[in-house]
Amino acid sequence: MKTSMRECAALEPLLSAYVDHEANAQEMRQVEEHLAICADCTTRLRRLQRLSPILDRQLQGVLARGEVEALRLSRPFRPPPDLVFAEAPGPPFLARLATVALALAIAGVLALVLLRTPPPAQQIQTGAPPPTVTAPAEGPVVRITIDGLVDPPTVEYVQRGIAEANQRHAALVVVSLTPSAGLSTPMAEVAQTLSGSSVPTAAYVPDGRSNATAETLAAATEGTIEAIPPQAQVLQMDLQEALWHRLLDPTTAYVLLLLGLYAILGEISHPGTLFPGVTGAACLLAAGVAFLTLPTNWLGVLAVIVGVGLMGLELHSGRHGLLVLCGTLCLGLGSVVLFSATGSLAPMATGVSVAPGVLVVMVLAGLGLGLLIIRVARRIQHLPPIGRLEQLIGARGVARTGLAPDGVVHVQGQLWSAHSRGTTLAPGEAVRVVARHGLVLEVESANYRAAATQKGVVS
């Protein structure tokens, strides 16, 4: 029985599927009904049934050989180091919740610390108020000023001041007192120096600047003085003392620590810039010296370092800001407890603490930097790899066509039009890229002997 060509054409594609047992029930029925009446298609089916297993086996041979050969040629997959693998975001709701919770925690801790009522100034009742000293009518008067933290350089300065007054045969040493706080050993030494002075000493405390430290030191003098005598000669700290004194300020040390860390972070992310690295190292060194002298909670320093480090990690492996958040938390906590005894928020030495305003500004600046890092990290992830064109020169490749002298070479996974320098090259010959002119590479044979022969070095 002869069937229409149209029916055959419609059923053709199914024959192959039928052979592979890939036809569905309806198609199978269609094919079988058609085969019963069409001799042509039955023959075709027979042929296909004979061919398919043989063809598949031969193709499998091709595939297997190809796999072995290609495996031998391929190297393990290594993503370019500058390409960041970003983990897919977790459940956004939970992430947002965690973010808010952490932010609230940071805010809470900061608020707790910053808003806590300062401890009432310790009133040292020395019994009777110190006697008032009257200024001598004549004779030289030396004035020294104790300002800020009472620290080792202050001791040196006071000792130098008393010695100087002795040398000048001064009638009186006026000690102008505006200290913020004092370290215990330097405080004792200053008091000892003042009370042991052969020249009479008098304390001058400006109105409203009195505090426990000032009173303690005033008690070591012979009495207070209402006004500084007009003939008083001011003796200032020398440069070394002044620098040393400035460095030992807790706020300065804290700022230096953070600036140093940020600079080091910059150097790590842009190696070879050198300037931030050197500056950062100097800052850290200075901060370290200060922290060694001050009553420092090293856990706090560690927390600050870890905090900044976590922010740096965000740059390396963008984790959707979680690292920045934790980093800020660490930074904030570390900053707060920097000068506190472990387990307490109150400073170890009364008055030795970072200025709250500076602390807030630095932590916020850290958060801002972190947010910037998140943005940068996001952008980096979508950047195409760079620097391939520059790396082409000197790269080795393979001639894909003959180069006589123009042809195509395969370099660094790309096909390039190429121009052979020197003689013609055969397909498959190893080449080295010498230069790039627009989209055409200039290449020479990578075979040393061949290259040398071209140049006439080897006969």
Place this chain on the structure above:
Amino acid sequence: MIVGISHVASLPTPRAGQLSRADFDQLVQDYQAPLLRFLTGLLHDPEVAADLCQDTFLSAYRAAPRLHGDELNLGGWLYTIALNHARGVLRRRRILSWVPFVASRHDRPSATQDLARQVAQQDELQELLRQLPIEQRACLLLHADGFRYAEIAQVLNCSVGAVKLRIFRAREHCLAMRRREGENE
């Protein structure tokens, strides 16, 4: 919902959804050989195949963070990327008016077997694959590698009907070729 390519025993179904770096490494390990097989079959050039395999993983690596979990078919997706890369190479070859599908120098038959017959067979197979459009080539190779029609359709992003037609056409072509050669001899 599609989940992975299940039929080939050596190809596990990767965990759908969030793709971690470790998952990706596992993916590379699992799919490197199958992809190399596929690409070498498509292009008949192990060297280019090895390069394209790298490119495939690189593309996947770049795109990984933008993937969404549940409807993901990582295996099929990798094959799709590989095929697109192969298309690119073939297109470039055509533009450069290259002879595609050069006989591979690596493809020497072993001496213990009937050399002449095998060389002839390989030449014929190469010629066949060379003449087929890349879609038919891919269908034939994937089928030989154990893919079901539905899975081929996933990988090539076409209908199952198209797969049936392509495999049929490819085999018909092969039959016709052999018939012609039979007449010539």
